[in-house]
Amino acid sequence: MIEEAAKQLQGEKVLPVFDLPEFQVERSGKENCGDYSTNLALLLAKELRKPSMEIAGILSSKLGACGSKFFEKVEAAEPGFINFWLSSDNLEKLFLLVAKKGIKSFQSKTPKPETIVIEYSSPNIAKPLGVHHLRSTVIGQALVDILRFNGQKVISLSFPGDWGTQFGLLIAAYKKWGDKEKLKKNPIAEMLDLYVRFSEAAEKDPKFLEEGRKEFKKLEQGDTENKKLWQWFKDESFKDFNRVYQLLGVKIENTIGESFYESELKDLVQEALKKGLAEKGEDDSIVVRLPDSSTPEIIQKSDRATIYTTRELAAIRHRLKKWKADKIIYVAANQQSFHLEQVFGCAEKLGLARKNQLIHVKFGMMLGPDGKKFATREGRLIPLDEVLKEARERAKSIIEKNNPALADREKKEIARIVGVGAVKFFDLSRNRLSDIVFNWEQILNLKGFSAPYLQYTFTRLESILRKGKFKKRIIPKIKITQPLEKEIILGLLRFDEVIEDVAQTLFPNKLAEYLYELANLLNNFYESVPVLKAGPQEKESRLNLVFWSGEILKTGLGLLGIAVPEKM
Numbered sequence: 283m284i285e286e287a288a289k290q291l292q293g294e295k296v297l298p299v300f301d302l303p304e305f306q307v308e309r310s311g312k313e314n315c316g317d318y319s320t321n322l323a324l325l326l327a328k329e330l331r332k333p334s335m336e337i338a339g340i341l342s343s344k345l346g347a348c349g350s351k352f353f354e355k356v357e358a359a360e361p362g363f364i365n366f367w368l369s370s371d372n373l374e375k376l377f378l379l380v381a382k383k384g385i386k387s388f389q390s391k392t393p394k395p396e397t398i399v400i401e402y403s404s405p406n407i408a409k410p411l412g413v414h415h416l417r418s419t420v421i422g423q424a425l426v427d428i429l430r431f432n433g434q435k436v437i438s439l440s441f442p443g444d445w446g447t448q449f450g451l452l453i454a455a456y457k458k459w460g461d462k463e464k465l466k467k468n469p470i471a472e473m474l475d476l477y478v479r480f481s482e483a484a485e486k487d488p489k490f491l492e493e494g495r496k497e498f499k500k501l502e503q504g505d506t507e508n509k510k511l512w513q514w515f516k517d518e519s520f521k522d523f524n525r526v527y528q529l530l531g532v533k534i535e536n537t538i539g540e541s542f543y544e545s546e547l548k549d550l551v552q553e554a555l556k557k558g559l560a561e562k563g564e565d566d567s568i569v570v571r572l573p574d575s576s577t578p579e580i581i582q583k584s585d586r587a588t589i590y591t592t593r594e595l596a597a598i599r600h601r602l603k604k605w606k607a608d609k610i611i612y613v614a615a616n617q618q619s620f621h622l623e624q625v626f627g628c629a630e631k632l633g634l635a636r637k638n639q640l641i642h643v644k645f646g647m648m649l650g651p652d653g654k655k656f657a658t659r660e661g662r663l664i665p666l667d668e669v670l671k672e673a674r675e676r677a678k679s680i681i682e683k684n685n686p687a688l689a690d691r692e693k694k695e696i697a698r699i700v701g702v703g704a705v706k707f708f709d710l711s712r713n714r715l716s717d718i719v720f721n722w723e724q725i726l727n728l729k730g731f732s733a734p735y736l737q738y739t740f741t742r743l744e745s746i747l748r749k750g751k752f753k754k755r756i757i758p759k760i761k762i763t764q765p766l767e768k769e770i771i772l773g774l775l776r777f778d779e780v781i782e783d784v785a786q787t788l789f790p791n792k793l794a795e796y797l798y799e800l801a802n803l804l805n806n807f808y809e810s811v812p813v814l815k816a817g818p819q820e821k822e823s824r825l826n827l828v829f830w831s832g833e834i835l836k837t838g839l840g841l842l843g844i845a846v847p848e849k850m
Contacts, residue, residue, distance in 0.1 A: 303329065309776065316355070316365030317772055324362040334362025342366075368772070370762040377771050381758045381830060385837050388778040390433035390785075399437040399601050400426050402613035403527075403534060406443035407519035408452055408473040411526045412663035413720075417645045420706045420843060421714055422613040423532045424790040425643065427841045432785040437536060437605050441597060442523075444516050444539035446590070448477070450498025453511050454490070455480035457497070469518035502544075526667050530702060531843050543596035547588040550596055551581055559632050572627040579624045594625050599634045610635075611788070613643045616715070643788050646717035648709070653719055673701035676726055677734070684728075685850065696847045700726075700734055703844040707733030710842050711794035731798050733844050736835060739801040740846045742808065743832040750814050750825045758826040761819065766807045770827060773800050777834050781841075790842060797838045804831050 305322040323338035330337065338358035345366065346356040354367040380387045402422020405415055426438045455476040456465070465472040484490035501508040520537070527534065551568055554560035560581060563569040568582035581592045601607055612622055622642045629635040649655060678697035681688065688696070708725045711732075712718045728734050746752075762768050780796040813824045836846050 309772070310365060315359065315363075316357075317368045317768075319359075319363050319365045321363060323358070323364055327362055335360065338362045338364050370768060373768060373771050373775075374760050374762060376775060377760050377830075378758065380775065381760070381826070382756070385833060388781065388834075388837075389431055390778070390782065392433035395434050396608040397435045397437070397605055398429060399439055399605055399607045399610045400429075400613065401439045401441050401610065402426075403532070404441040404443065405523060406448070407539075408449070408470075408477060408515050409519075410470045410474065410663070410665040411523055411667070413648060413666050413669050414663065416666060416669075416705070417648055417709055417714070418613050418615070419527075419530065419532055420709050421643065421645055421790060423534075424710055424793075424842050425611065425613065425788060427843065428781060428784050428790065428793065431841055432781055434785070437601075437607065438534050439536045439538065439601070440534045442519075442537065442539045443590075444519075445541040445544060445593070447495055447498050449512055449515070450496070450501060451480050451484070451491075451494035452477050452515065453497040453501065453508050454494045456511060465518075469515075470522045473515060473518070526665075526670075529667060529670050530706070531845065538597070538600075540590070540593045540597075543593050543600065544588075546596045546600075547592045550592065550599070551588070554581065554632055557632075570628045570631055572624065572631060575624060575627060577624070579628050581628065591621075591625055591628065595629055595632065595634060598625075598629045598640065602635060602639075609639055609641060611641045611643055613645070616644045616646055618642070619644060641788075643714070645714040649717055649719045651720055651722075670702055670705065673705045673725070674698055675701075676722060677701035677704065680726060680728070680734075681850065688849065692849065696850060699845045699847045700737060700850065703733040703737060703839070706843055707736070707794060707839075710790045711798070713791050714789060731794075733839070734850075736797055736801050736839060737844075737846050738850050739804055740832055740835050740839075741848060741850045743804065743828050743835070744848050746808060746813055746828050747825065747832070750821065750828075752825045752829060754829065755826075758829075759819070759822050760826050761823045763820060763823075764811050766803065766811055767824070767827060770800075770803050770807060770831060773803055774830060774834050777838065793838055793842060797835060800831070800835065800838075804835075 303322075303325040305320055305325055307318055307320045310316050310319040323341055324334050326332075326337050327334035335358060342356045342358045342364045345364065346353060352369060352372050354369040356364065356366040359365050400422055402425075403411075403415055403419035405411055411419075423438070426436050429436045452473060459479065460476060461472075480490060480494065484494065497508060501512055516539075551560065554570065555568065560568050560570045563578065563580070563584075566584040567580050569578035569580050571578045579591055580589060581595065582588055598610065601610055612618075614622060619642065622640075626635070626640045626642075629640060630637055647655065674697045677700040678693055681693050681696055681700070685693075704725045708720075709718065724730065725732065726734055728738055760771075762771065776796070780793055784790060784792050808828070811824070813821065813828060816824060839846055
């Protein structure tokens with residue numbers, strides 16, 4: 283509408299003809315600044331070297347005339363913004379269109395969807411999923427679900443560490459101290475203990491490290507016993523990973539470990555050498571020299587062993603070929619930035635990927651309540667399932683205090699939904715680039731920026747619908763009679779803008795912030811505007827508003843991987 287008005291003015295020779303600059307139309311957030319505001323006049327003032335208020339006045343006058351059915355009021359404001367208020371009649375019509383189509387009306391109809399591989403939550407086998415894996419796992423899963431909702435074709439992928447010298451150490455430890463029955467009974471804890479014990483011994487005596495390297499060499503050469511042990515360790519690890527993923531409500535559809543690419547690595551290195559894209563280093567290693575880095579990247583060590591980088595390059599080649607991916611997104615910690623820059627640079631130089639085809643979605647550390655790296659007193663990692671268990675127990679205590687009449691089965695199920703959701707939202711609601719300090723009071727706060735607050739808002743909406751005996755209609759009735767009703771509809775109609783923004787920027791916290799703002803509006807609404815006690819027409823209209831508000835809250839939380847209970 284704004285662009286159309288500007289072009290009309292150009293046709294009338296009020297404004298000279300030139301390409302309009304990219305301008306913004308944003309929610310103002312202030313009653314006296316309109317429902318929306320644009321900076322177009324400020325940008326044009328620079329181009330035309332005229333006062334911005336003069337241009338804003340001309341544009342606002344034209345907008346008011348050509349959009350009389352759409353806008354209630356349009357005005358220019360210092361220093362050159364154009365503020366406009368949407369008409370209630372038009373908002374009602376827009377809302378009805380959305381309600382007829384349902385949630386699908388907020389989904390993108392991308393004519394040419396991209397195929398995007400998202401790699402996330404890639405733990406090392408023989409260790410439990412720790413709390414330090416939480417960020418990659420929940421950020422990655424949220425991006426998978428949001429981008430799919432946005433119309434993209436998304437491949438979810440985990441790239442676990444299941445190859446390398448550390449597995450030689452584990453095999454050596456098992457042969458030296460392992461107990462088959464103990465490992466069968468508690469495989470992950472036993473494998474971790476064996477590995478830690480062997481690593482500590484290797485620090486004191488280098489012979490242990492050499493022993494571990496020999497066992498890995500035997501594994502690389504296909505030794506039957508070592509391969510059988512390695513497969514056993516791997517199978518038990520994946521069973522445990524899947525158990526924790528299920529607790530967390532995460533589903534990663536493809537798991538391809540490092541070992542999958544072992545047979546391709548020598549050919550990859552030789553091909554790079556043959557094309558002159560790699561060269562021998564000073565210590566007889568094979569390196570790739572990158573134009574934007576002073577540090578050459580090693581793709582084969584001096585003893586002819588390949589490394590993690592080599593396996594990553596083979597994985598890039600495989601993913602782009604297998605899925606014909608347009609992009610590969612790596613959800614990995616800030617500390618991986620230099621490594622991934624080197625890998626991306628190598629992939630581009632070797633012709634495996636185009637520039638900007640590989641994207642690093644960075645995130646900060648999860649810190650303990652003391653602001654230090656999350657670890658137990660002994661310096662060992664904290665299993666993620668222990669954190670989720672404590673979240674459920676804490677949530678159950680809150681539920682028992684606030685709603686003791688609920689049946690025990692209901693309390694347990696609600697505690698699961700609330701506890702797990704609270705941990706995930708605490709992570710996803712923060713800017714992913716920043717470190718975050720784990721804080722139970724904030725995580726389970728029923729009145730703050732938290733999942734329990736949003737879930738509780740949803741249950742209040744459901745309670746109103748039950749008491750009002752709401753029945754969904756194909757053509758719902760809606761009539762704006764209160765300012766808060768208009769605010770809520772404006773908020774609901776922003777949902778697809780927010781999804782598009784997250785899909786472009788890859789910051790899930792923007793969706794979390796939107797849902798929190800919507801929940802605040804809804805709480806104000808049902809505390810100050812009568813719904814069940816309103817007249818028949820107003821009651822039906824407001825029940826429709828309550829229903830669709832609940833649908834957006836539930837859908838938005840669902841995209842963040844958070845379920846909603848019907849009661850709390």
